[in-house]
Amino acid sequence: MSGSPVVVEASADRVVVTLNRPDVRNAIDQRMVDDLHELCGTLESDPRVLLIRGSGGTFAAGADIAQLRERRRDDALRGINSGLFDRVRRLPMPTIALVEGYALGGGAELAYACDFRLGTPTTKIGNPEPGLGILAAAGGTWRLAELVGEPVAKEILLAGRVLDADEAHTLRLLNEVVAADDLPAAGHRWADRITASAPIAVRLTKALFHAPRDAHPLIDDVAQAVLFEATEKHDRMTAFLERRKEKK
Ligand code: COA
Numbered sequence: 001m002s003g004s005p006v007v008v009e010a011s012a013d014r015v016v017v018t019l020n021r022p023d024v025r026n027a028i029d030q031r032m033v034d035d036l037h038e039l040c041g042t043l044e045s046d047p048r049v050l051l052i053r054g055s056g057g058t059f060a061a062g063a064d065i066a067q068l069r070e071r072r073r074d075d076a077l078r079g080i081n082s083g084l085f086d087r088v089r090r091l092p093m094p095t096i097a098l099v100e101g102y103a104l105g106g107g108a109e110l111a112y113a114c115d116f117r118l119g120t121p122t123t124k125i126g127n128p129e130p131g132l133g134i135l136a137a138a139g140g141t142w143r144l145a146e147l148v149g150e151p152v153a154k155e156i157l158l159a160g161r162v163l164d165a166d167e168a169h170t171l172r173l174l175n176e177v178v179a180a181d182d183l184p185a186a187g188h189r190w191a192d193r194i195t196a197s198a199p200i201a202v203r204l205t206k207a208l209f210h211a212p213r214d215a216h217p218l219i220d221d222v223a224q225a226v227l228f229e230a231t232e233k234h235d236r237m238t239a240f241l242e243r244r245k246e247k248k
Helices: 030-044 065-070 073-077 080-089 106-113 140-148 152-160 164-169 180-195 198-208 218-226 229-245
Strands: 005-010 014-019 050-056 095-099 100-106 116-119 122-125
Touching: 005 030, 014 030, 014 180, 030 080, 050 106, 050 180, 080 106, 095 106, 095 180, 100 106, 106 122, 106 140, 116 164, 116 180, 140 152, 198 218, 198 229
Parallel strands: 014 050, 050 095, 095 116, 100 122
Antiparallel strands: 005 014
């Protein structure tokens, strides 16, 4: 991805992507959307944990307003950000947003689409879209209420409330708050906890978590049936039982 507004560092079990337009507070432009789609494609075919961070002390200050100003009806209907964030939400393995500084507008919605959000004392999360004459159409109007409940979601969406790190942590919109220097390491600690489990079991759990209510419990039984047939289940349970025997 030469000249890309994102920097990707990949390893065997995880990928770290840095939104890298610090001069404009990592505003999400079309090129960034395209490059993140490309990354999603890679992670769909080779599932790994995804960590998303911003450069220069900001997560992302929303969609690029210079581009946004020129967009018309058909651009909105293409779902530029909503389509990308939906794809991020559906990635097979868990996703972690490392939210240092501002996560506003589309930046906040990208963080909402992730499974986990870690912050720092400077984190500020909000959806100022109505102030620009538009709405939070990339997940804000519905996903935020799922995360923090209707009262706080309405404060953010309708009354311009911006949450600081403490408030967001109290609401568990941020799963953890750490010093800025520790944020990358904290992200890797969460990734380590995820990858310590059987990847296929984590993947299926994430998929089932978001499955429609009516699909349960059959879909759970079918997924469990798949796991029961995997050697990894037998190996992990044998290791547990052997360790107990050794302790005796
Ligand atoms: N789109 C395009 N450019 C943006 C941007 C965005 N979403 N957010 C910031 N920028 C640009 C600014 O225009 C400025 O450019 P300049 O240096 O050419 O003047 C540069 O980034 C730095 O922004 P600035 O406002 O000076 O930084 P700050 O640290 O004082 O404030 C924010 C940071 C995030 C509070 C502020 O930039 C802001 O409110 N951004 C817009 C947030 C928003 O409304 N997002 C929703 C979009 S739908």
